[in-house]
Amino acid sequence: MHLFTGGSSASLLVSRTMSESKKYDIIILGAGASGLYCAMHAASRGRKVVVIDHGGKPARKVRVSGGGMCNFTNLHVTPDNYICSNPHFVKSALARFSPWDVVGFLAENGISYEEREHGQLFTEQGAGRVAGALVARSRRAGAELLLGRTIESVSGTGPFSVDTGGEILKADKLVVALGGPSWAQVGATDLGFRLAKQYELSIVRPRPGLVPLVLAKNEKDICRELTGNALPVTIECNGVRFTDPLLFTHKGISGPATLQISSYWRDNQPVVIDFLPGQSLSGYIEENRSSNVQFKNLLSRILPKRLPELILSQALAEASVSQLTKQQIEVAENRIHRFSVVPTNTEGYAKAEVVVGGVDTNSVSSKTMECKDVPGLHVIGEALDVTGHLGGFNLHWAFASGAACGDEL
Numbered sequence: 001m002h003l004f005t006g007g008s009s010a011s012l013l014v015s016r017t018m019s020e021s022k023k024y025d026i027i028i029l030g031a032g033a034s035g036l037y038c039a040m041h042a043a044s045r046g047r048k049v050v051v052i053d054h055g056g057k058p059a060r061k062v063r064v065s066g067g068g069m070c071n072f073t074n075l076h077v078t079p080d081n082y083i084c085s086n087p088h089f090v091k092s093a094l095a096r097f098s099p100w101d102v103v104g105f106l107a108e109n110g111i112s113y114e115e116r117e118h119g120q121l122f123t124e125q126g127a128g129r130v131a132g133a134l135v136a137r138s139r140r141a142g143a144e145l146l147l148g149r150t151i152e153s154v155s156g157t158g159p160f161s162v163d164t165g166g167e168i169l170k171a172d173k174l175v176v177a178l179g180g181p182s183w184a185q186v187g188a189t190d191l192g193f194r195l196a197k198q199y200e201l202s203i204v205r206p207r208p209g210l211v212p213l214v215l216a217k218n219e220k221d222i223c224r225e226l227t228g229n230a231l232p233v234t235i236e237c238n239g240v241r242f243t244d245p246l247l248f249t250h251k252g253i254s255g256p257a258t259l260q261i262s263s264y265w266r267d268n269q270p271v272v273i274d275f276l277p278g279q280s281l282s283g284y285i286e287e288n289r290s291s292n293v294q295f296k297n298l299l300s301r302i303l304p305k306r307l308p309e310l311i312l313s314q315a316l317a318e319a320s321v322s323q324l325t326k327q328q329i330e331v332a333e334n335r336i337h338r339f340s341v342v343p344t345n346t347e348g349y350a351k352a353e354v355v356v357g358g359v360d361t362n363s364v365s366s367k368t369m370e371c372k373d374v375p376g377l378h379v380i381g382e383a384l385d386v387t388g389h390l391g392g393f394n395l396h397w398a399f400a401s402g403a404a405c406g407d408e409l
């Protein structure tokens with residue numbers, strides 16, 4: 001088996017000269033949401049578990065989640081909330097793990113929740129408490145946490161051997177819980193994907209998800225003028241649509257609607273925005289047909305003030321409502337109900353909450369998360385090709401896949 005090398009040659013030399021190794025039942029790579037949940041479940045069943053992470057602090061993504069309040073699950077979770085090349089894959093783990101399992105776990109640790117719109121559950125005490133509970137419960141169950149450790153290399157299959165720079169750890173079971181490369185500022189890397197390649201697992205090409213979109217010059221100029229304005233929209237791409245708030249930024253568009261659709265967007269595809277979802281522009285014009293106000297002023301009563309003049313021609317924006325022709329109304333409807341843009345890019349992994357793509361689930365058991373062709377090797381959490389919608393679904397998947405794996409190890 002080809003050896004992954006993540007550290008310096010000097011440290012490799014040191015580790016290779018060591019003759020002794022520590023033996024565990026299970027080595028978990030990554031002390032994030034999925035790794036710690038898995039550790040908790042496996043250790044509480046009497047397994048000898050070690051979790052390795054290069055961060056000095058574990059679960060750093062959890063700590064920044066939900067704007068610091070951790071949107072830890074969603075009451076309406078279903079398989080339809082996940083993007084995965086094999087849509088059936090998530091069903092088994094989700095069927096065995098409900099939002100109330102997470103609520104119960106947090107309650108046992110003194111953490112209460114508030115329900116926000118669309119069934120999103122946030123903590124009342126903050127994300128740091130969730131990270132603390134995951135760590136405390138894993139340790140209490142008997143798992144050992146090795147923090148601030150570089151993973152120099154991984155090799156073998158039953159036993160797997162992990163070189164953590166000066167120490168060789170061995171186990172018959174190896175769990176890859178290394179997440180994806182978004183938000184490197186909290187320690188994210190692509191090591192999970194590199195290890196998957198080393199073990200010849202196929203990978204669905206990763207790309208940033210839940211990420212703001214960058215628009216081309218003309219539309220970017222419009223967005224820049226409107227930076228900071230938000231409004232509810234329906235946004236559509238690739239036959240998928242969401243109704244949520246959209247936020248204008250100086251580079252393009254963001255806000256929940258954009259983040260949701262970004263996970264479905266591919267290069268060169270148009271994104272279509274309805275700035276008046278559930279309303280009829282022509283109906284609104286008819287109701288005000290006798291008015292002599294300029295069209296843009298009528299529209300500014302129901303849209304951000306400057307939006308109409310920025311997306312309509314000057315002649316149309318300044319026409320009197322009573323004088324609007326049928327053709328002008330059609331043009332306005334197209335601009336306001338079907339505003340089409342072709343993003344030039346996303347804002348990339350630095351701004352993406354998740355990675356879309358990852359280890360191909362066709363090569364993994366949906367029951368145990370074990371790789372079909374590499375007995376003993378398991379992959380959980382975001383490292384898999386499973387991406388949740390915005391709203392607590394990604395942490396729910398991290399916990400659900402961690403529990404599914406930890407209960408079977």
Ligand SMILES: Cc1cc2nc3c(=O)[nH]c(=O)nc-3n(C[C@H](O)[C@H](O)[C@H](O)COP(=O)(O)OP(=O)(O)OC[C@H]3O[C@@H](n4cnc5c(N)ncnc54)[C@H](O)[C@@H]3O)c2cc1C
Pocket residue numbers: 029030031032033034035052053054055058059060061062064065066067070071072073149150151177178179180182183186187188189190191192352353354380381382383391392393394395396398
């Ligand atoms: C800003 C932000 C906010 C978010 N908010 C929410 C939210 O409110 N609700 C929600 O559901 N989801 C949210 N997410 C997504 C969610 O945090 C992730 O999907 C989830 O944490 C994935 O869990 P995981 O265990 O797979 O990976 P992670 O939690 O990322 O854990 C991976 C672990 O592996 C370690 N690691 C990585 N590379 C290496 C390496 N080379 N060597 C050693 N260790 C390594 C990392 O340090 C980390 O501890 C948010 C994400 C971001 C970036």
